[in-house]
Amino acid sequence: MSYLEHTVKHVPTGLRKILFMNWPLAILLTSVAGVGFLMLYSVAGGSFSPWAEPQIKRFGLGLAIMFTVAMVPIWLWRNLSGVAYGATLVLLVAVELFGSVGMGAQRWIDIGFMRLQPSELMKITLVLFLAAYYDWLPVKKVSRPFWVLLPILIIVVPTALVLKQPDLGTSILLLTAGGGLMFLAGVHWAYFAAVIAAAIGLVTAVFQSRGTPWQLLKDYQYRRIDTFIDPSQDPLGAGYHITQSKIALGSGGWSGRGFMQGTQSRLNFLPEKHTDFIFTTLAEEFGFLGGVSLLCLYALIILFCIVSAIKNKDRFASLLTLGIALNFFLFFAVNMSMVMGLAPVVGVPLPMVSYGGSAMLVLLLAFGLVQSAHVHRPR
Incomplete structure (x- = not known):
């Protein structure tokens, strides 16, 4: 029994649950959300409206949801x-x-x-x-x-x-x-190898079929692939978004242009600067150091989830925690890859930073489940 568990042994159940919450995880989530509020204030030209203020309210509601979900026994969520x-x-x-x-x-x-x-x-x-x-x-x-x-x-x-x-x-x-x-549940690797092999075969067939009578995609879809590979082919059309995003990322340099000094976002060259492309605004204003700092916060959130899952002896709670951590990783990995031109633009927001009600509330609901698994784990 840990020192904390021994200390709160005789504390009322409700208060004990609050003390047993994964507080470092809650603080990290609040820190990331704070970065989001700051960037939404910036892209609005130094105003809390129209984006930062409603986002702060949603975060407050989301925190209430997270704490409420955390207090419910994990077995009820399983049922x-x-x-x-x-x-x-x-x-x-x-x-x-x-x-x-x-x-x-x-x-x-x-x-x-x-x-x-x-x-x-x-x-x-x-x-x-x-x-x-x-x-x-x-x-x-x-x-x-x-x-x-x-x-x-x-x-x-x-x-x-x-x-x-x-x-x-x-x-x-x-x-x-x-x-x-x-895969985390233990399904044999051979199934995944077969899926990967089939995916590689399908991609190969798509490219080989181009210009043949059995062409698998439409011509415009092939043009989109061409633009993804080389955005400079259509800098004012399909390649515009990613071209402007790369300009903003590069102009930030090592330490950035300064808060609210990003020209790409201030002059509205950046598309969807408050949602999908908000990371480019952060990188332009705070540079490489700002981008890496946010990435470190994300990495710490993942790390705390993994540690909590490993320590949990309940199979459902452990798998749930790992699954939510994986989902969270995919969120920011896909978004960051997208704005850097490493993946196609597919409209995935940056978690806890991009403007959006559903994404914010659902993520905090998810971390409420992680907290429930942590609070109610066998001790």
């Missing part, structure tokens, strides 16, 4: 995992039927005070359901074909619905996070 997954699946179908349209995509449901994006919620409920599935499934059955097929279906169905919206970025995250959790 509710199927209901949560099913309800989110229904919401995805509802988006398809009568969702709100924005920027050419149908991804949201208007619930009055905000627009809910069910695909964001699916990132968490999918991990929750898969963790419960592998907690229920005996370890000796994990790699048997039938028991591998079921989680594949659990992953593919919501991915197909999200892809239809269309939302390529989120669908890729769902596939990757689901597959990653299967």
Whole structure:
């Protein structure tokens, strides 16, 4: 028994749960959100409206959600995992039927005070359901074909619905996070090797088919690939976003131009500077050191989640914590790769920094589950 556990042994249960929370993780999340508030204030030209103020309010609501979720026993979340997954699946179908349209995509449901994006919620409920599935499934059955097929279906169905919206970025995250959790649960590596080999074969076939009668993609889709490989081919068209992003990243240098001194963002050259491309604003104003500092905060969040999962003797809680950590990693890895030109622009926000209600609240809900797993772990 640790010193903290011995000290709070006779403390009332509610207060004991608060003391047992992973406070370093909560402080790190608040620090990252603070970076986001600062950057949203900057891109608005030194004003809390229209982005920083509502983001601060959402963070306050998100913290309340995180603490509330953390107080609920982890076994209850395991029992509710199927209901949560099913309800989110229904919401995805509802988006398809009568969702709100924005920027050419149908991804949201208007619930009055905000627009809910069910695909964001699916990132968490999918991990929750898969963790419960592998907690229920005996370890000796994990790699048997039938028991591998079921989680594949659990992953593919919501991915197909999200892809239809269309939302390529989120669908890729769902596939990757689901597959990653299967690997963490102990599914044999041969299945993943087969998938990787098939993906390489498909990519090869796509490129080999270009200009042939059996061409697999449309001409405009090939042009998008060309632009991703060399944005200078169309600097004022499809390559504009990534070209301006690279200019902003490069102009920041080692220590940046200074707070609110970024020319690319101030003069509105940067696209979506308050959402998907907010990292480029940070890098332009605070330079390489600022970008690495944010990356270190993200890395520490991942590290605290991994340590918590390793120490947890409950299989469900451990898998859930690792799955959420993997999801969080994919969020910032894909966003940063995208704005640096290392990955196609797919519309994935920078977690806790980019402006957005659904993403912020869902992430804090997810970390509430991580806190619940930490607070209620066997001691």
